[in-house]
Amino acid sequence: MLTRRNTLKLLTGSVALSAATNASWSWAQADSQSGNALKIPELMNGTAEGDSLHFALKMQKGMSSFLPGINTPTLGFNGDYLGPTLHFKRDSNIAVEFLNALGEDTAVHWRGLHIPPSEDGGPHHIFSTGETWNPAFKIMQKAGTFWYHSHMLHKTGKQAYHGLAGLIIIDDQESQALPLPSQYGVDDIPLILQDRSFNADGTFRYMQSYDSTVKGMRGDILLANGTADAYFDASTSKIRFRIVNASNGRLFNIAFSDDRPFQQIASDGGLLEAPLSMNR
Secondary structure (H helix, E strand, C coil): CCCHHHHHHHHHHCEEEECCCCCEECCCCCCCCCCEECCCCCEECCEEECCEEEEEEEEEEEEEEEECCEEEEEEEECCCCECCEEEEECCCEEEEEEEEECCCCECEEEECCCCCHHHHCCCCCCECCCCEECCEEECCCCCEEEEEEECCCCCHHHHHHCCCEEEEEEECHHHHHCCCCCCECCCEEEEEEEEECECCCCCECCCCCHHHHHHCCCCCEEEECCECCEECCCCCCCCEEEEEECCCCCCCEEEECCCCCEEEEEECCEEEEEEEEECC
């Protein structure tokens, strides 16, 4: 069983996130008991209405605290920052109501879902503040981890940077029959990875240099599920991490600091035919 200290090392000092520049970061010191408990997004299973599962998501302004004593204006779905994890099942009919309370136009994209273009929310599928968007579709694909995010023309990066993103989990009979960790928030852990920069007043620093315009916005503080210096208290010996790179311009190379092996069981297209052992 993982101790709290080992778990801190697992999620912080041992998981080194190296960028394309070869700079290696970690969320906290491996031997420290400090840090912030990893936030776990709410899991939404939907409400049965007729032959569909209904999900209601309000896109809204918020205020979040990433750094001690500093508040940051943010955006979120049903909350201050990021959104709930949406749980879909294969062959289910899904109906979603997005309410725009942002004070500006927006659009929402389903990243990786096999659905009709009319329901996918491209950058030109705009709905204004006070309006709703009501996509409806059937889940036709196998189990996997996906995500949803703002996709407003010319504002995708800024709105996503401020928090308009969330995870999607699709299950099917095959995935539920496998001996995989499946207790959400216990041994099945979402990790939405982001890097952010802040101005002195606590606001996000976004696209304020030529380099960020050309190469994409890269921050200097790492967040996991909106948590800086994150740790997770594990209660099981085997853990599944569902990792989404929700950064705007940064690539991550994920590894343990002691180079221990781990298994990759899925990609952004769903489960692999067999686990792959690797060190990074």
